[in-house]
Amino acid sequence: MPNSTTATKHLLTRRSTSIRNMVDPAPSQEDLKTILKIGARVPDHGKRAPWYFIVFDEQARKDIAPLLRESYKQEDPNATDAKLDLESERFLRAPLVIGVISRIREAKHPMWEQVLSAGAVCLNLCHAAHALGYGANWLTEWYSFNDHFKKGLGLDERDNVAGFIYIGTPTCSNEERERPYLSKIVTHWSPDTPLNKGDKEYNQPKFGLPKQGVKFPD
Numbered sequence: 201m202p203n204s205t206t207a208t209k210h211l212l213t214r215r216s217t218s219i220r221n222m223v224d225p226a227p228s229q230e231d232l233k234t235i236l237k238i239g240a241r242v243p244d245h246g247k248r249a250p251w252y253f254i255v256f257d258e259q260a261r262k263d264i265a266p267l268l269r270e271s272y273k274q275e276d277p278n279a280t281d282a283k284l285d286l287e288s289e290r291f292l293r294a295p296l297v298i299g300v301i302s303r304i305r306e307a308k309h310p311m312w313e314q315v316l317s318a319g320a321v322c323l324n325l326c327h328a329a330h331a332l333g334y335g336a337n338w339l340t341e342w343y344s345f346n347d348h349f350k351k352g353l354g355l356d357e358r359d360n361v362a363g364f365i366y367i368g369t370p371t372c373s374n375e376e377r378e379r380p381y382l383s384k385i386v387t388h389w390s391p392d393t394p395l396n397k398g399d400k401e402y403n404q405p406k407f408g409l410p411k412q413g414v415k416f417p418d
């Protein structure tokens with residue numbers, strides 16, 4: 201039986217750091233390179249790299265503010281100046297932000313698999329940051345789904361935001377978060393055993409099924 205290793209401990213303890221608890225310093229250039237390298241080391245059916253990164257370092261987090269501001273007007277045309285100021289400063293909440301864009305490649309590999317691979321990138325970035333002693337948080341928020349923002353960044357119809365990974369130095373340790381009960385979502389298969397789908401525990405019937413899907417190109 202394999203021993204419990206440092207890697208196992210890391211995987212069992214990783215938690216997102218709230219951006220409220222992230223301060224300078226940002227990862228060094230060398231650490232950033234390592235984080236990106238680990239981010240790109242994910243399963244990817246067919247080696248199509250169906251994702252790319254947009255790094256917002258110190259200055260870029262400020263330079264993106266006008267686009268965020270303009271984009272928020274699309275969300276709420278009646279937003280006050282104070283609200284627009286607040287929204288324009290979203291990327292300033294952490295020392296480093298890495299955008300992960302899922303890009304559908306022309307390939308025989310199903311789009312669903314290409315999108316899943318982008319999700320794996322996001323988690324690997326979080327693991328990498330954590331392993332190097334930083335805090336990380338995978339967020340999407342409103343701007344990930346805002347057409348003006350996506351267009352302004354240079355995304356096209358094959359691109360979708362998989363996430364923005366906020367990274368910084370944590371000011372405190374993270375509280376544990378409740379995890380799913382494995383007994384509700386794991387089935388040891390046999391011909392007559394009903395599947396544990398977790399519906400009773402994890403559905404929120406008042407919302408119904410999500411309407412917002414991933415937009416795939418034709």
Ligand SMILES: Cc1cc2nc3c(=O)[nH]c(=O)nc-3n(C[C@H](O)[C@H](O)[C@H](O)COP(=O)(O)O)c2cc1C
Binds near residue numbers: 338
């Ligand atoms: C695709 C995706 C988007 C997310 N977007 C947000 C978000 O916009 N705001 C938020 O508070 N948490 C968001 N989360 C949740 C956090 O990243 C994180 O899962 C949560 O804070 C705790 O997870 P952890 O304790 O396993 O790190 C998102 C998670 C995923 C997978």
